[in-house]
Amino acid sequence: DQQVKQNSPSLSVQEGRISILNCDYTNSMFDYFLWYKKYPAEGPTFLISISSIKDKNEDGRFTVFLNKSAKHLSLHIVPSQPGDSAVYFCAASAYGGSQGNLIFGKGTKLSVKP
């Protein structure tokens, strides 16, 4: 049973617009969430994280929102750029980010069109 779900395998957005990537989780013990960006044949690159004590974390064009009651988080990219085209993985941990037991979603492939 998947504990972290990214239900949209792909998303296409026009350059300059907002990209919203969604992620749902089932394990209420998760208390730390991360987003990674991955290009083909490369390792994931850390983008942004959020602790369960917060509901929003912002870093430049990237903002992550956490809704604990709904067990849902989302990544907003504004404005989207063609270089953002990649696969985005949502990951969760039940140890406050102190251990490596990250559970990953299947990823969402974002395509930003010029």
Add this chain to the structure above:
Amino acid sequence: GAVVSQHPSRVICKSGTSVKIECRSLDFQATTMFWYRQFPKQSLMLMATSNEGSKATYEQGVEKDKFLINHASLTLSTLTVTSAHPEDSSFYICSAMRRRGDGYTFGSGTRLTVV
């Protein structure tokens, strides 16, 4: 920032042979490193947690005798796929964390193809 180097990036081996993959933290010490595996269009699956100076902790369903992990120093962990089979063909990635809150830094991955 934290850098994790993984080598080789690609390897093709014959069935029955063994392959070693190295994961190095270049600018920090990592007492713990993690090994993941990714099948096409699937999520990254944690295989094992590599602990410096002690035995690795394997996830359920991962054969420890097949996937040998050695963490001999604070900057190096190795994963050896023994007696490789075509089903072991996959993308293997390691990760480490320099400090809490930094996020996990991943290596660039190793594409293993067993023929």
